[in-house]
Amino acid sequence: MLAIKFLNDTTGDLKKANYKYEVVVTQTRKDGKLDVIKIAEGEVKGHFRDDGWEGLVKKLSDQLQKEESNKPKNISADLDSLSFHTERVNDDQVQSVVSFKLEY
Secondary structure, X not given: OEEEEEEEOOOOOOOEEXXXXXXXXXXXXXXXXXXXXXXXXXXXXXXXXHHHHHHHHHHHHHHHHHHHHOOOOOOEOOHHHEEEEEEEEEOOEEEEEEEEOOEO
């Protein structure tokens, strides 16, 4: 089973509402009992109340698809592309910077 829970965060107005959401699935254990596992959570802001619950689900879906399409694809980094720099700031503190090049 998959379930999406929306909770109004009370920061909206008469026309628009803002929600926190949580997505959970169930997993059957070997003993036959179910565990509920949270697989996602976040916020949906600016939902037009007149669009109803269907509009809220669509807004969440559109938001997640947009976030997914903005993620870089095929990110890889190997040890040769990592560089390390360490410098002593004072006797009690050492500052380290790690940088690497992403190719996608």
